[in-house]
Amino acid sequence: MMHTSRRGRLLALAAVATLALGVTAACGTGDDEKPAGDGGSAAAAEPVTVKVQTFGGGKNFGYKEAIDKWNASHTDIIIKEEHLTDQFEQVYWPQMIQWLQSGTGAGDVVGIDEGGMGLAKAHPEWWADLGEYGLKDRQANFASWKWDGGTTSDGKLFGLGTDIGGMSLCYRRDLFEKAGLPADRDAVSKLWPTWDDFVKVGKEFQAKVKDTKFVDGTNTLYNVVLVQEGAKNGNVTYFDKDNNLIVDKNPAVKAAYDFAAKISQDGLTAKLRNFTDEWKTGMKKSQFATLGCPAWMLGVVSGDDAAGPDFKGKWDVAAVPGDGGNWGGSWLAVPKQSKHPKEAAAVLDYLTGQEGEVSVFNYAGNMPSNTLAQQDPAVQSASNEYFNNAPVGDIFAKSASSLQPIFLGIKHAQVKNAIESVVSAIDDGSVPYAQGWQKLVDDAVKAAG
Amino acid sequence: MSVNVDAGRASQAPIPPPRSSPRRSSGLGFLSWLDLKAAPYLLISPYFLLFLVFGIFPLGFTLWYSLFKYDLTGTEEWTGLGNYTALLSDGAFWNAVVNTVGMFLIATVPQILLALLLANALNKRIRGRLLVRMGVLLPLVTSVVAVAVVFTQLYGRDWGLINWILGLFGADPIDWKAQRIPSWIAISTMIDWRWTGYNSIIFLAGMQTIPKDLYEAASIDGASRRRQFWQITVPMLRPTMIFVVLNSTIGGLTLFSEPTTFFGGNVHGGTNSQFQTVSMFIVEQGFREFDYGYASGAAWLLFLMILIGSLVNFLLVRRIGGNK
Incomplete structure (x- = not known):
């Protein structure tokens, strides 16, 4: 009996020990990453992997070729892109904020849309100081507003610009021909000097082509009109420059909303919300004939998951009704939590440099924010093969220097998200037109609160 | 939609081995x-330790923070029951409750009836x-x-299979995501497709314990098959039914993945x-708007909702087959 008892005791101890180990292991972070390569010889043997996190539809940041080129010629630093999602405000940015707050999860270089920059600036503690890695001397490469956008509230340089907006209107040549409209881009541009003309052409188009609506949905053109009107109203949209919510006071918001309601009520929309799967399927199924196109939208449309190779040459780029506009554009930043900030800064320097941004422009169409890249002959004289060889360099680069920066508040992403839900809701009928504006204001107030 | 059914069992301590001798040396x-x-x-401690870390601690932590205005910028302001009173007058919260x-009703009621009939069929001698x-x-x-x-995809407005079939009968396409009731039906079918079989297997196990x-x-006595089902099978299944209904209540009221995926992860x-x-709603408030205190309060209200829902269902199910 004594024997059994001792064995029992041993078993119990062994079991407890095993469990304790198990629990410790389960609580461990499972982090098998190598420590930062600061020991000289170790770093030479083992290349540092710099993880670049991006968002957006289609070709999104357009880094594929630039990264392939870097990886082919570098053995010390390998770039790995992690494209997380199509949706910035709803998925990417909330997740990124959690990662930045909790101090783990974010990549070594992360993309931030203009809508997130207000918040990013207000949190210097999230970011590595790029000045420490010698990037302060890049100031001459950027327009002052783009440079200031990447500086935190306490004056630290944390992000450099990738692309800028610039505005055009994409249209389907083949469908325009089918409708008996001119298909040539200059003639198309002349069809719609104003948005009223645009609506008129839309009605004409839909009378001839039954299966295709004129525009995708309410959201894309809502944003186009919003930035155009915003530029006329002190370059602000949802927030004034003191971060007060002005949705109900800014005539730009009302004008953009009214236009969205109009095209929806006139039946010109395919009722597809931009950047959803249905929207991308809609391109493949020719559900709509035009699309508000900031420069980066060209990469979205031509991406394999959107219109894709089947529609090469069928899309073209015309001038946007109204005057220009600056929608979108992003920055790259290095989170403080990165284990390789020095290498990350080198990658960021490359991707926002002349070579990087020219590569992006040629691959995806995103307009460089780097002035050297803007003036690069490869950009100035570029044409986009996918869009029937449209002279995109001419269309976007020429206007780049005159773009007006729109001020976006700290809570811009949340407010934008709330407002765009309503702008879609009047289109799919879940909110009646008559109640739309009031709901938009109410939801914006709630999201900003 | 799962509960840890082992929870009760784990608390039974093993019977200690009999002592070999009443006296031992003091060492x-x-x-x-x-x-x-x-x-x-x-x-038995591992279960309870894990439950402490992943169950009790978050519960208490959530309760604590539901009493604060606590947001991303790090402001922590005591509001007492402020979050709760705000929630109770928040139309968006009540909208979520109604949804x-x-x-839950559209999905669970047919699901349990169907599972019961399915189990009855499976209980027969079939090939x-x-x-x-x-x-x-x-x-x-x-x-x-x-x-x-x-x-x-099946419920797609423009290219979905279901609208295509409806179209064959001359019906107009339904925008399943835009309208309230169609969206509920679409989501309910997802839930039922996955859980009806599970519940019917539980019912089947219950049926097999009923004495032949x-x-x-x-x-x-000349009772028909149908009469036997309603008079013997269903009343005898009461304990199983209580488990299934409570399980479905908890699962149904915490519904998240299906409707979220249905709207593209939004x-x-x-x-x-x-x-x-x-x-x-809780995730939107907590991790989209970053209003952690408000989300914590909503989480506790959901907990209360489940408690009340479970109690109501328990009382209802206990009456099945009359109180004999």
Whole structure:
């Protein structure tokens, strides 16, 4: 009996020990990453992997070729892109904020849309100081507003610009021909000097082509009109420059909303919300004939998951009704939590440099924010093969220097998200037109609160 | 949609081995105490430790922060019950409650009835019984997200299979995501497809514990098959029914993945929150708006909702077959 008892005791101890180990292991972070390569010889043997996190539809940041080129010629630093999602405000940015707050999860270089920059600036503690890695001397490469956008509230340089907006209107040549409209881009541009003309052409188009609506949905053109009107109203949209919510006071918001309601009520929309799967399927199924196109939208449309190779040459780029506009554009930043900030800064320097941004422009169409890249002959004289060889360099680069920066508040992403839900809701009928504006204001107030 | 059914069992301490002799030398006293008194508790402790870390602590932490205005910028302001009073007058919260309860009813009532009938059919002598029984359980092994993705395509407005079939009968296409009731139905079918088989297997297990002689006696008395089902099977299944109903209540009221995937991963639940559930509301408030205190309060209200829902269902189910 004594024997059994001792064995029992041993078993119990062994079991407890095993469990304790198990629990410790389960609580461990499972982090098998190598420590930062600061020991000289170790770093030479083992290349540092710099993880670049991006968002957006289609070709999104357009880094594929630039990264392939870097990886082919570098053995010390390998770039790995992690494209997380199509949706910035709803998925990417909330997740990124959690990662930045909790101090783990974010990549070594992360993309931030203009809508997130207000918040990013207000949190210097999230970011590595790029000045420490010698990037302060890049100031001459950027327009002052783009440079200031990447500086935190306490004056630290944390992000450099990738692309800028610039505005055009994409249209389907083949469908325009089918409708008996001119298909040539200059003639198309002349069809719609104003948005009223645009609506008129839309009605004409839909009378001839039954299966295709004129525009995708309410959201894309809502944003186009919003930035155009915003530029006329002190370059602000949802927030004034003191971060007060002005949705109900800014005539730009009302004008953009009214236009969205109009095209929806006139039946010109395919009722597809931009950047959803249905929207991308809609391109493949020719559900709509035009699309508000900031420069980066060209990469979205031509991406394999959107219109894709089947529609090469069928899309073209015309001038946007109204005057220009600056929608979108992003920055790259290095989170403080990165284990390789020095290498990350080198990658960021490359991707926002002349070579990087020219590569992006040629691959995806995103307009460089780097002035050297803007003036690069490869950009100035570029044409986009996918869009029937449209002279995109001419269309976007020429206007780049005159773009007006729109001020976006700290809570811009949340407010934008709330407002765009309503702008879609009047289109799919879940909110009646008559109640739309009031709901938009109410939801914006709630999201900003 | 799962509960840890082992929770009750884990608390039963193993019976300590009988003492070999009443007296031991004092040096062994501690070890023997450890052996007899402490070891059983140590052995069952992992579950409780994990529950403490991942169950009790978050519960308490959530309760604590539901009393604060606590947001991303780090402001921590005591508001007492402020979050709760704000929630109770928040139209968006009540909208989520209505959606959750509505989808729960649309999904669960037919699901349990169907599971009951299915179990009854599987309980009969049929060819390839094992295969069929396993077959009804098969949907359970697919991931919720995969189910939701496929169903979302089936329910597509423009290119979905279901609208195509409706079109064959001359019906107009339904915008399943834009309208409230169609969206509830679409989501309910996802839930039912996955869980009906699971519940029917539980019912089947319950049915097999019902003594055969009851049925024989009823047959001799001339009771029809249908009468036997309603008068013997259903009342005898009451304990099983209580488990299934409580399980479905908890699962149904915490519904999250299906409606979220249905709207492309967006927790807003439709452009006008037509199918935003309370769980989605909590995530939206906590991790989209970063209003952690408010989300914590909503989480506690959801907990209360489940408690009340479970109690109501328990009382209802206990009356099945009359109180004899």
